[in-house]
Amino acid sequence: MRQVAYVDLTNRKVTIKPIPEDLLRMFLGGRGMGAYLLYNNTTKGIDPLSPENPLIFSAGFMSGQFANAMGRCHVTGKSPDTGHYGDSNIGGALGAEMMYAGFQHIVITGKAKTPTYLLVDNGQIQFRDASKLWGLDTYEVQLRLWDELQDPDVKIACIGEAGERKVGFACIRHQLKRAAGRTGQGAVMGSKNLKAVAMRGSQSLPVKHPEKLLEITRRQYDYARRTKIFEITKRWSNLFAWVVNNEREGIVVRNHRSNYFPEGYGHIDVDIFLEKYSEKMLACQQCAMHCQHRFTIKEGPYKGVMGEGPEWIAPVLFGAFAGNTEWDKALMCFEKTNRYGIDSLTYGLYQGWLMDIYDRGLLSKEATGGIDFNWGSAEAMSKLPELINKGEGLGKVISHGAEGAIKHLGPETGEFLYRCGRGLTNEPVNDRILRATCLGDQTSNRGNDHLRGRCNLEFMGLPADVLSKIIGRPTNPDPYAWDTKAFFAMWQQNLNTMSDCLGLCKFWTQWFAPDLFGFEQPLEVINAVTGWDMTKEELWTISERGWNMEKMFNVRDGEDRRHDTPPKIFFEPIKEGARKGLCLEPDKWNALLDEYYELRGWDKNGIPRPETLKRLKLDKEPSHIL
Numbered sequence: 001m002r003q004v005a006y007v008d009l010t011n012r013k014v015t016i017k018p019i020p021e022d023l024l025r026m027f028l029g030g031r032g033m034g035a036y037l038l039y040n041n042t043t044k045g046i047d048p049l050s051p052e053n054p055l056i057f058s059a060g061f062m063s064g065q066f067a068n069a070m071g072r073c074h075v076t077g078k079s080p081d082t083g084h085y086g087d088s089n090i091g092g093a094l095g096a097e098m099m100y101a102g103f104q105h106i107v108i109t110g111k112a113k114t115p116t117y118l119l120v121d122n123g124q125i126q127f128r129d130a131s132k133l134w135g136l137d138t139y140e141v142q143l144r145l146w147d148e149l150q151d152p153d154v155k156i157a158c159i160g161e162a163g164e165r166k167v168g169f170a171c172i173r174h175q176l177k178r179a180a181g182r183t184g185q186g187a188v189m190g191s192k193n194l195k196a197v198a199m200r201g202s203q204s205l206p207v208k209h210p211e212k213l214l215e216i217t218r219r220q221y222d223y224a225r226r227t228k229i230f231e232i233t234k235r236w237s238n239l240f241a242w243v244v245n246n247e248r249e250g251i252v253v254r255n256h257r258s259n260y261f262p263e264g265y266g267h268i269d270v271d272i273f274l275e276k277y278s279e280k281m282l283a284c285q286q287c288a289m290h291c292q293h294r295f296t297i298k299e300g301p302y303k304g305v306m307g308e309g310p311e312w313i314a315p316v317l318f319g320a321f322a323g324n325t326e327w328d329k330a331l332m333c334f335e336k337t338n339r340y341g342i343d344s345l346t347y348g349l350y351q352g353w354l355m356d357i358y359d360r361g362l363l364s365k366e367a368t369g370g371i372d373f374n375w376g377s378a379e380a381m382s383k384l385p386e387l388i389n390k391g392e393g394l395g396k397v398i399s400h401g402a403e404g405a406i407k408h409l410g411p412e413t414g415e416f417l418y419r420c421g422r423g424l425t426n427e428p429v430n431d432r433i434l435r436a437t438c439l440g441d442q443t444s445n446r447g448n449d450h451l452r453g454r455c456n457l458e459f460m461g462l463p464a465d466v467l468s469k470i471i472g473r474p475t476n477p478d479p480y481a482w483d484t485k486a487f488f489a490m491w492q493q494n495l496n497t498m499s500d501c502l503g504l505c506k507f508w509t510q511w512f513a514p515d516l517f518g519f520e521q522p523l524e525v526i527n528a529v530t531g532w533d534m535t536k537e538e539l540w541t542i543s544e545r546g547w548n549m550e551k552m553f554n555v556r557d558g559e560d561r562r563h564d565t566p567p568k569i570f571f572e573p574i575k576e577g578a579r580k581g582l583c584l585e586p587d588k589w590n591a592l593l594d595e596y597y598e599l600r601g602w603d604k605n606g607i608p609r610p611e612t613l614k615r616l617k618l619d620k621e622p623s624h625i626l
């Protein structure tokens with residue numbers, strides 16, 4: 001029996017409920033059920049940092065099962081960073097351990113009177129004193145708890161000081177690098193005086209057809225490990241994408257000054273990272289791809305710095321975006337954000353912005369507290385994470401949202417802080433040149449989001465018939481073309497929603513490479529585990545339902561078409577390079593948005609139509625079934 005635990009921190013009360021099977025079949029688990037629980041446990045306009053805003057941990061529907069790369073966990077809560085729907089997805093071993101501990105979901109509300117951590121232990125949830133953990137960074141918290149519980153196998157999600165201070169982009173950290181990163185779920189956790197959630201369990205998970213599951217998982221593993229992308233990723237991680245995206249001018253350099261970073265070659269190269277820093281490869285539970293590096297800086301001023309990752313976006317953010325060509329500095333800064341529990345992506349975007357306005361003379365040295373914020377400054381990259389962590393100086397200025405920071409530093413600085421319609425800082429990718437990707441990213445319910453809407457297949461040069469077969473409709477492979485891109489974006493969003501509902505890592509799906517998993521492979525696993533007779537169409541509808549559930553949360557708070565608007569700079573022609581002159585054209589963008597809304601069954605304002613909600617069985621929400 002799959003269960004949800006409601007934890008009330010104010011009254012130190014736990015209520016456990018079984019999840020009805022028909023509700024499971026509507027949302028599965030992970031992100032979809034997280035959206036259901038958020039919508040059903042909040043009201044319009046809820047303050048993200050109020051005790052009433054729930055922090056929801058959701059194991060994927062297949063987390064803990066003998067299934068390839070399906071062990072991930074989702075965290076959901078209204079975002080203090082944007083004021084919109086918020087969530088984030090964690091790898092590692094958290095999702096599986098939650099299931100072994102007896103819970104598919106834990107819904108945490110209220111506010112503890114004193115610093116507290118939760119011990120989720122084989123069907124029981126205890127409130128424990130965390131006063132000695134308060135003020136510790138995320139590495140220290142995990143070490144202390146392993147010691148206190150005398151069990152290094154306990155899986156821990158925790159916050160650093162940034163979360164305690166409710167920094168808008170504080171994350172929830174698990175292990176050295178895994179994180180619920182974007183949308184500030186660490187601040188939601190801190191607002192509840194909740195320092196950590198420690199999980200352990202040994203409960204077995206029912207499987208309807210175990211031999212069939214064994215056969216499916218082995219077959220899918222044998223298939224996946226023979227793909228080229230599997231071989232590449234297990235050696236390079238997704239760092240290879242740094243090279244690819246730099247070469248195709250798909251990145252953002254020095255806060256949108258350009259899209260190509262040739263000065264990085266020979267310095268901040270992937271091969272140099274492999275040779276000088278990477279020590280071994282690590283994996284999340286249930287995954288054979290082991291795509292994560294363990295790295296150490298072995299010499300120089302940062303000697304001894306050790307961490308995990310980095311993903312490809314790190315050399316973009318801490319390299320090209322910050323005008324830095326040195327791995328040492330990039331890894332040092334990246335590691336600090338991990339240690340302090342700061343979302344490294346949002347951090348890197350703010351850091352690049354500050355360097356940009358410093359360079360333009362809009363930020364004085366006096367305003368930085370005497371810190372050199374020139375492009376690539378080691379001093380800035382070392383001190384800014386510490387200032388955020390301690391809530392001091394410029395760190396404090398940027399801690400509580402873009403609006404406050406712009407107000408403090410001057411309205412003229414706001415022009416250079418690029419944000420999407422939902423207010424989330426825009427990712428450092430040149431999405432204006434990719435039509436389906438731009439649409440998929442910008443219409444994402446938590447704000448522009450490569451993990452929802454990025455259509456990686458769009459720029460792989462696939463033949464039209466191959467791409468069309470994957471997407472299931474005729475699809476134009478030209479990334480600059482406007483036709484057929486609305487369905488492409490929706491297909492990608494639904495595929496990614498399905499992954500997040502199951503706990504499936506997207507590196508195993510057609511989000512990442514054309515010959516990896518689509519809907520069919522996970523479907524086999526679902527039916528073997530549950531004994532259901534689910535069809536691909538039903539799985540597609542579940543994904544649509546999850547997407548619309550998130551949308552309903554935002555719509556209830558007053559969201560409409562305006563919030564699907566990309567940053568202004570996307571409508572300005574690229575100034576140099578091979579993509580010179582390319583941009584989004586307002587008429588074509590609006591037509592694409594209309595087409596997308598129509599496919600989603602939404603009106604011209606981006607609001608789901610009543611008949612769409614009825615078709616998706618969402619017309620009675622909030623249903624409070626659970």
Ligand code: SF4
Pocket residue numbers: 069091092282283284287288289290291292505506507508
């Ligand atoms: S591919 Fe990488 S991120 Fe994905 S589950 Fe495997 S180890 Fe984790």
